[in-house]
Amino acid sequence: MKRVRKEQRTLESLFYDKLHVRNTQYTNLEDLVVRRMKVLRLLESFKSGVSLQDISDQWEDVESHFYCRLLCSQALWSVKWFVGLETQLFRKRLLSYESEKVGVYFKESFLRRLEGIDTDKNLILPHSSLLMKERGPFEYNSDLKVHFTKVYDLVATRRVKLDRGYCKINPEVMRSCLNNFYRQFLEEKMYWLYEYMLRTPDERLKKLHERIFSEKKPISAPTTIEDSHKYLPPCISKLINKLKKTRHIKYNDRQTLCLFLKDTGVSVEENIQFMRSAFDVTKSVFDKEYLYGIRHNYGLEGKKANYSSFTCKKIISMSREPNTCGCPFTNDLDGLSEYMASKGVECPEIENMIKNSGCQEACSSVLAKILDKNHAATISSPVDFYREYRADKQ
Numbered sequence: 001m002k003r004v005r006k007e008q009r010t011l012e013s014l015f016y017d018k019l020h021v022r023n024t025q026y027t028n029l030e031d032l033v034v035r036r037m038k039v040l041r042l043l044e045s046f047k048s049g050v051s052l053q054d055i056s057d058q059w060e061d062v063e064s065h066f067y068c069r070l071l072c073s074q075a076l077w078s079v080k081w082f083v084g085l086e087t088q089l090f091r092k093r094l095l096s097y098e099s100e101k102v103g104v105y106f107k108e109s110f111l112r113r114l115e116g117i118d119t120d121k122n123l124i125l126p127h128s129s130l131l132m133k134e135r136g137p138f139e140y141n142s143d144l145k146v147h148f149t150k151v152y153d154l155v156a157t158r159r160v161k162l163d164r165g166y167c168k169i170n171p172e173v174m175r176s177c178l179n180n181f182y183r184q185f186l187e188e189k190m191y192w193l194y195e196y197m198l199r200t201p202d203e204r205l206k207k208l209h210e211r212i213f214s215e216k217k218p219i220s221a222p223t224t225i226e227d228s229h230k231y232l233p234p235c236i237s238k239l240i241n242k243l244k245k246t247r248h249i250k251y252n253d254r255q256t257l258c259l260f261l262k263d264t265g266v267s268v269e270e271n272i273q274f275m276r277s278a279f280d281v282t283k284s285v286f287d288k289e290y291l292y293g294i295r296h297n298y299g300l301e302g303k304k305a306n307y308s309s310f311t312c313k314k315i316i317s318m319s320r321e322p323n324t325c326g327c328p329f330t331n332d333l334d335g336l337s338e339y340m341a342s343k344g345v346e347c348p349e350i351e352n353m354i355k356n357s358g359c360q361e362a363c364s365s366v367l368a369k370i371l372d373k374n375h376a377a378t379i380s381s382p383v384d385f386y387r388e389y390r391a392d393k394q
């Protein structure tokens with residue numbers, strides 16, 4: 001791959017919000033995917049002194065980025081892998097621009113694409129997010145401040161001073177802001193794509209994913225139901241309590257639980273046995289109504305696709321549906337307190353955390369408390385919670 005010439009790329013193009021190609025040959029897609037993956041892997045194993053190879057031109061860069069989105073959206077762990085490395089790539093490129101140029105871009109273009117700015121108080125609010133299009137003119141004011149959650153990397157290393165949760169804008173804050181908004185933007189796009197791919201799987205992409213990541217895929221160590229129950233996140237704990245009490249759960253909850261158990265390493269046989277004993281129906285009714293669904297989730301029936309567990313975003317979005325447990329951070333704060341009490345932790349500030357940072361960040365903070373740590377990685381699925389919890393205790 002040729003090295004990129006810096007002047008070929010505009011700051012706007014770093015956000016990858018448009019793909020200009022409508023149709024492409026599959027071979028072209030595969031070729032570009034393989035080439036970009038080389039760049040990302042190089043970045044992943046980056047050691048000082050190794051220079052980053054880049055992609056030959058802006059068009060190729062945009063195309064290969066979008067094709068890799070398709071590839072990596074085939075599994076939740078590769079979604080996270082991709083978001084992490086693309087954010088690193090973004091940061092590296094951003095650092096190659098002079099501060100003055102970044103400042104002009106930040107003030108004249110970037111802020112116009114943000115929603116969630118309080119123009120009266122001059123604040124970029126905690127819930128602000130990046131839009132695909134400019135929302136209109138925005139007059140930059142040197143009093144503008146940004147909420148600490150948008151520059152958390154600087155806060156963690158105490159490189160900014162906070163005044164009631166907000167900090168002033170300077171060149172370092174601008175870079176951190178751009179980088180963190182980019183991560184948030186890409187994460188949202190990737191989770192949306194991941195959900196879409198679950199509904200409409202594409203066999204060629206699945207196979208390409210398997211081939212490209214064959215040596216990388218983290219193996220879920222086989223586990224037993226009993227073992228998996230020790231490290232349950234609040235949503236699954238609530239769901240299992242409901243199942244024990246009512247001896248039945250509806251489709252959304254069944255899928256949430258079954259796919260969670262599968263991705264934590266529970267075998268199909270044990271999953272079936274667990275569900276069979278939990279449901280208050282005869283064996284023949286169970287086999288007729290539920291057996292196919294469980295086997296289907298393991299890729300043993302129908303399309304034989306390998307389904308992954310639901311993301312937090314999906315579970316949160318189901319929280320208001322009838323007969324669905326959903327995420328306790330959105331619909332059951334009492335249940336959440338009981339869960340925390342059973343783990344011996346308290347979190348009186350939980351409501352504020354949910355309001356300011358959202359359910360997933362609040363869930364990470366609860367996990368950090370359980371593990372007695374200052375910080376836990378952001379939770380994007382119940383399986384993430386389980387893995388981090390289990391890894392810490394073993």
Ligand code: SF4
Nearest residue numbers: 235312315327363382
């Ligand atoms: Fe479950 Fe995710 Fe909600 Fe945590 S944030 S309780 S893991 S859905």
